[in-house]
Amino acid sequence: MKWILKNKTLDIVIATVLMGMIVSERVCSQQASSTQVVTLRVMELNTIDLIGGPLTLQINSVNDNAGQPNPAIDASTKLLWTSNGDARKIAVGSDLASPRFILKIAAEKSGSGTGIAQPEVTLSDNSPHDLILGVQRSAGSCSLRFTALATSEEGTGSESRLITYTITGG
Amino acid sequence: MVYLLVHYDKGKIMKNSIAISIVLGCAFASQGAYAQSTATQSVNLTVSTVYKISTSGNPAALTVTTGTAGTDALTSVSDNSTTYSITQNFGNTVKITANLDAALQTGYTLNINLASTKGTSAGTVNISNATSGSALSVVTAINRGADASQAIGYTFSALASAGMLTSTTRTVTLTLTN
Numbered sequence: 001m002k003w004i005l006k007n008k009t010l011d012i013v014i015a016t017v018l019m020g021m022i023v024s025e026r027v028c029s030q031q032a033s034s035t036q037v038v039t040l041r042v043m044e045l046n047t048i049d050l051i052g053g054p055l056t057l058q059i060n061s062v063n064d065n066a067g068q069p070n071p072a073i074d075a076s077t078k079l080l081w082t083s084n085g086d087a088r089k090i091a092v093g094s095d096l097a098s099p100r101f102i103l104k105i106a107a108e109k110s111g112s113g114t115g116i117a118q119p120e121v122t123l124s125d126n127s128p129h130d131l132i133l134g135v136q137r138s139a140g141s142c143s144l145r146f147t148a149l150a151t152s153e154e155g156t157g158s159e160s161r162l163i164t165y166t167i168t169g170g
Numbered sequence: 171m172v173y174l175l176v177h178y179d180k181g182k183i184m185k186n187s188i189a190i191s192i193v194l195g196c197a198f199a200s201q202g203a204y205a206q207s208t209a210t211q212s213v214n215l216t217v218s219t220v221y222k223i224s225t226s227g228n229p230a231a232l233t234v235t236t237g238t239a240g241t242d243a244l245t246s247v248s249d250n251s252t253t254y255s256i257t258q259n260f261g262n263t264v265k266i267t268a269n270l271d272a273a274l275q276t277g278y279t280l281n282i283n284l285a286s287t288k289g290t291s292a293g294t295v296n297i298s299n300a301t302s303g304s305a306l307s308v309v310t311a312i313n314r315g316a317d318a319s320q321a322i323g324y325t326f327s328a329l330a331s332a333g334m335l336t337s338t339t340r341t342v343t344l345t346l347t348n
Binding site: 029030032033034035037038039040041042043044045047048049070076080081082083085086133137138141161 | 237240
């Protein structure tokens, strides 16, 4: 009889402990969370591009009154750029150190974005020339006007130039 | 020579036999009563609400490096390398919410997408401005049960006009709740 009573007491203790565990579990499990750490970064980015293919500027007319050949003009090329830096500039340069004929270029701001177009540039050597200054964090665009000039004294002929546009720190 | 005469009474012997039998029967009967006894115990079972969510680690760093000339929106980057697992027995109204420990600056966007086979995924959710007080639902109507190793997708994008961003961390909290 004593052994039976002791066994019943142990059973009651075990049941009580289990009930306690079930109650505490209910209090803690109303919601659960888990976390992740995400690392974000944006690198410096400057990108430039052209819309428009190779150009041919042909001087083939003359103004009788002026006596000099009329310039050849083309404004079909569009320049695009995107930069996430501050105080950037766009420079233009030719590969000819000593060109025979005159070629001028100017940025005509027709699109969006920041930047100040500089006065028309004469590509008389192969050094870079400022085309647009003060480009801030933005995406922008403009038209490019090419003007080719020749004097009668220079005679006839042709020459090719590779024009390079560069966006850099200002 | 002594002869012992034994005189017995047949009737008395019968009575004694019956008496002995009765006594023996009672003895057997009482022995049967002590061999069998039972005890009962009332046991109450309770299954409480259980929520459990875990993730498989941190995603790889999200770094924007390229863009298109003339376009302010730079090329976005993604990571789909991590997963989450859940277990819940509450009901069919359980959901998962997501929030950051701090909002992102204007011009930067962090999207999250959680797959789910137990609930309805909200698809790609912009959590750039979701802080702890404004967590957004990313999975809803989750049925009771377990959903293991479901994909977590992150997409980070930036505008050129927002500028550069040095390496920055955000803690994303996924909460399983009802």
